[in-house]
């Protein structure tokens with residue numbers, strides 16, 4: 212078995228916060244090196260942040276260069292080229308107008324909600340409510356929790372969360388039409404094409420496009436939370452590029468900085484920015500807003516996305532994941548599906564379906580023992596590989612999971 216260590220670290224999203232954890236010594240490309248020298252495939256891309264691979268020399272060099280010239284400056288009074296260039300490049304790529312810097316996915320969502328609600332207060336004061344999809348997950352800050360599905364995660368804080376209208380995940384448009392026609396909805400927040408934490412639930416671009424058109428018809432601001440889907444996961448740079456309609460606000464984080472340092476970004480279109488260019492103030496900011504080292508990492512990552520080789524790798528992973536579906540289906544996996552580089556399936560098992568199903572512990576330890584680091588969402592298992600993952604290793608992961616399905620998980 213892989214050895215685990217106890218420390219004074221209070222770990223996130225872990226029921227027994229002091230339970231032992233596996234110590235990682237280093238990481239390179241798609242692999243983590245554990246303390247006992249074993250190399251394991253980072254099949255969650257380290258909670259969906261890795262993209263080009265750990266310790267990528269081009270990104271590391273850009274970060275080192277930036278760290279030795281300018282790391283952080285008060286961002287309300289000063290600016291710098293890395294932040295300006297990043298804002299220019301990302302707004303050009305998405306058709307947005309402005310970029311507001313924050314710290315992570317949750318704060319990118321908080322900022323989007325504040326912009327949308329401030330905008331509505333000025334132009335449609337009767338519209339004060341926010342809508343979201345059932346099963347949504349947008350982060351752990353209070354605003355982000357409010358627009359996320361009510362769950363065990365948020366239960367202790369439920370009375371402190373603001374009231375949100377949740378739309379059905381399947382066939383949301385008729386309910387949206389009814390809700391929005393009441394004229395009280397300021398904004399709707401959507402994870403485009405993939406609801407990650409809900410259990411890697413995928414839906415087609417047509418539904419996304421219909422949702423945006425319905426919101427437009429009723430003057431409802433559209434927020435796309437691309438914290439997870441951004442930067443190639445769905446097979447295109449951004450999930451919003453699968454449709455013609457554009458959102459008003461886009462939240463970015465995770466792979467934004469190629470998994471090197473944290474940063475959040477909220478992109479706003481011209482309509483959203485208008486009141487703020489006319490004198491309104493967004494009273495929001497963080498100490499590390501516009502961190503120059505994070506910007507340098509993000510710029511280096513964008514450079515890598517400009518290389519055809521990156522997109523060849525992504526397409527090869529998309530194809531390999533699609534091909535892996537038959538291997539897993541043959542082994543008894545349920546509802547095997549892929550979207551871009553993500554492959555997911557359910558394991559048929561007793562107990563609660565979803566995040567709190569205990570089989571995840573067996574799957575994790577079984578897989579880790581075989582060189583594969585996964586973190587199932589309960590009985591939903593997924594592979595979310597960094598783009599540099601060798602195809603043979605990805606195929607081997609399909610086999611490891613298929614072997615687990617056919618025999619070992621029952622025996623552990």
Ligand SMILES: Cc1ncc(COP(=O)(O)O)c(C=O)c1O
Pocket residue numbers: 315316317318320348349350351402407408436437438439464465
């Ligand atoms: C879609 C989405 N939005 C927001 C977040 C929150 O991001 P962070 O954990 O960086 O605060 C996550 C995290 O998993 C996410 O998947």
